[in-house]
Amino acid sequence: MTGAYAEGAAGPRKTEASGPLLAATGLRVTFPGRRGGPEVRAVDGVELAIGTGEIVALVGESGCGKSTLARALLGLLTPSAGSVAFAGEPLAYRARALRAYRRRVQLVLQDPSGSLNPRHTVYDAVAEGLRVHGVPGGRDERTAVARALARAGLRPPERFFGRYPHELSGGQRQRVVIAGALVLEPELIVADEPVASLDASVRGEILALLLRLRDELGLAALVVTHDLGLAWNIADRVAVMYLGRIVETGTVEEVLSAPRHPYTRALLSVLPGGGAEPVVLTGEPPDPARVPDGCRFHVRCPVLASGEAERAGVADACRTRDPAVLPAHGRDAACHWAAAAGREPDGRDGG
DSSP states (O other): OTTOOOTTOOSOOOOSSSSOSEEEEEEEEEEOOGGGOOOEEEEEEEEEEEOTTOEEEEEOOTTSSHHHHHHHHTTSSOOSEEEEEETTEEOOOSHHHHHHHHHHEEEEOSOHHHHSOTTSOHHHHHHHHHHHHOOGGGOOHHHHHHHHHHHTTOSSGGGGTTOOGGGSOHHHHHHHHHHHHHTTOOSEEEEESTTTTSOHHHHHHHHHHHHHHHHHHOOEEEEEESOHHHHHHHOSEEEEEETTEEEEEEEHHHHHHSOOSHHHHHHHHTSTTOOSOOOOOOSOOOOTTSOOSSSTTGGGOHHHHTTHHHHTTOHHHHHHOOOOOOOSSSSEEOOHHHHHTTBOTTSOBOO
8 A cells, every 4th residue: 555664675675656655846835925015936936856765855944935835735734836745646725635634744843842732642743643544555554653763763662652742851752753654654744953953962863763764664755954064964955045045955965965056065065074265144034025026045145245256247137037946856056146157066166
């Protein structure tokens, strides 16, 4: 059955549909402006695809639209334009269809303390989804809960059944949240800053768990994060988001070893041990209700400010022409300067 985990499965599973497991096409999410002002373009034209058993990191500054995009992909928001498809089937925004979809796609939130009801035991927290959707595979509830907790690394699972969130460490609470997602045997999880609230010593354990779930169960994941270091450690592909749009995409090695977009370079420059001179971006990201003309990054772009874009003959284009929306696959950057400079996918200047 599509969506069920096979015993002893290894490596990515195949879906019945060809193509990506989850795909967004021309996705836009807008909100009404304040006091009759211009609408807020929170997600402003996004193409994104996630394959079976693939981990994609969606990275960018706070307020760039990452969480709004994730909510739209989960069906928690209805897009203003564009579409979301799962296993080749367009997502329908009817209650019954969304209920079936959310069994196959689960959310893992950032703060386990806020995600767990302090009055519910671990058993009840994990069993909550089963009581809404039913127990998959014809198993009984207790067996399904124990199975999910064990997969999340809480063993023996029965030891945790009667505990409350305040009796657990931060890492254990996050594992309970992950178990609550796994109990329905989804095909994809959306993890929104899954380790941001954890101590550094625990983060590696949770990232290793996500990788193990991918390898053993073929579980796909969209990991929403502002941390490029996390993306390097866990992702197969990276999508860099700025002001509602993906501005660079490719494999993790391509994007993080040889970034093409000035925004990606700036984000990477401040990583500890990166070796590059830190790039300090001027000002705050523009208001998504007033997206600048031209390249939406040009008002903060160090390449334009330094005169490099002028020397490459693209300064006017940067200020007046919006780069095209990037395709869901492949290696690309929404940057006039990178295109004009003939920057190859390995980061070298072309001839």
